[in-house]
Amino acid sequence: MLRWIIFIVLYLALGLYTLQALKTVTRYPWVYYLFIAIALLVLGNFIYQFTLGEEEGRVLSKPKSYAFGLLLTVMAFQLITILFLFSEDIFRLLTGFYAKFYGNEKTFTLPQRRKFLSLIGLGLAAIPFGALLYGMYRGKYNFQVLKYNLEFEDLPEEFDGYQITQISDVHSGSFDDRKKIEYAIDLINEQQSDVILFTGDMVNNKCEEMLPWADLFSTLQAKDGKFSVLGNHDYGDYVAWNTPELKSKNLDDLKNLQRQMGFDLLMNEHRYLEKGSDKIALVGVENWGRGGFKKAGDLTKASAQIEPEDFKILMSHDPSHWEDVVLHDKYHYHLTLSGHTHGMQFGIEIPGWIKWSPVKWRYKYWAGIYKEMGQFINVNRGFGFLGYPGRVGIWPEISVITLKRKPLT
Known part of the structure; x- marks a missing residue:
């Protein structure tokens, strides 16, 4: 009071x-x-x-x-x-x-x-x-397609030109305009990527928030399928549940709903993407976050059955996981895909000139492509919004990443 x-x-x-x-x-x-x-x-x-x-x-x-x-x-x-x-x-x-x-x-x-x-x-x-x-x-639905070409010396030949569409932080409980979401879904499909990867936070709090939108997200299509991981909001940790059983059921319902929408949900596990005689390892961990966020992600478990020499793409919701754990792991993860920060939904970006948001004071890697120790991360600015019901300067993002084989010199 x-x-x-x-x-x-x-x-x-x-x-x-x-x-x-x-x-x-x-x-x-x-x-x-x-x-x-x-x-x-x-x-x-x-x-x-x-x-x-x-x-x-x-x-x-x-x-x-x-x-x-x-x-x-x-x-x-x-x-x-x-x-x-x-x-x-x-x-x-x-x-x-x-x-x-x-x-x-x-x-x-x-x-x-x-x-x-x-x-x-x-x-x-x-x-x-x-x-x-x-x-x-208007700003919260001002969807932007951001395209990146990343070169790797050890990218398998068959995957030269392989295209990934990444979306993150849907936060479906905040949506209030079906036409705008239909437009965004069409925009994703127009990219005609080989694979769609979703890096967590499908809802704000409860599985039921996604139900009105599940039919739209079911229409997302990619040649090699759709894969997802969980973000911190997906676990229902920010709700005062009457019983632990209700919380557990909510999470189970969300997992099942994602699978019904056609997503292959990776829970500290991996899949192989194959083209011809080549393959790359797609690794997905549960949420792992610094500063009080859930640390359910188990990188060791997720990569236990892949080979050290495999080309690896990691899906991990929180970029602090990349900074604190992934970069120092015994395995070399060529590309990590994260989200979580939303770019704080507020900032100033002029490509080639300035990229600033107050969120940089909390997260060193907060938006876009970064490279450390020969490893890349893309921090997606988020598809939806949370808290402040809008976006200013940091627009909702659809990332399109093309893998390129670096010519040998």
Whole structure:
């Protein structure tokens, strides 16, 4: 209860401070009332969704996600505006003290706020405000096909030009637009890849979230099949289950559903992909994550029956597994496919110029292709979204990776 009181007081204080910028810029009262109404409605909806409106046994329902997203949008607007107001108020305060003690002023007075600074503050604050709203309306379904060519000296000849489509972090419990998902499924199939690999987090919390979308994902097609692994959200660990049996049944139902959709679910095991007389080992581990995430992945078990000289592709949901375990394993894993980070669903990317997101402060390998110790990893930015119901700058991704045999020199 105390945390709610502190949060509400802080939010209202930020709103009152931001109101001063609006009063400096315009004299129309309806602008003030509109801002106050929006701020209070967003706050009221957030409090309702996270208290009385909370759905039993679920961490983030769609209404809660949108309540959080709208609150984030308004607070971003407030905070950036306040940065300008606060810096100006410090200057005003110093000016007032100087005039009182070193000037000719008999009383302490503050200079008026400068209109142009408030205009700049409000203008800059409107950028993230608009971007976050766009991210919830359009950005979350702005699917991008990112293509990579990776060269390997020891790639079996028959697999030269072999094409992989990777998707990750579907988070089907967040979807709210069937047409957009139909479009994305068609986009995946248009790649006509040899194999489709899904690297975890089919749902947010429960198997039932995938049921409305299972028919669409069943239509995914690839010559050599579809393979999947589990992500941290697939285990139902973030739900207050009434009994352990219900949690176990949820996981079993999800495994069965994936298989019904045509996915070969790899649970710390491997398969061989074969072309002609050549083969490559496809290894899939359960989730293994650093920092409190489930560590069910067993790389030793998964690769127990493959040969050291095999060309290996590893599916592992969390890229911290690659950093902490895979790179130092006795086997050489030529390519690892991961997801998990979502690129934080927020950042700035200009190909060839900049790739930045706050998630880089937690994950060293957070989006795209990396190479260490002669081994590659692709960290997929995710197909869906979670928490903030949108994406800004870091768009939903369909990775298309073509394996190439490096010419001998």
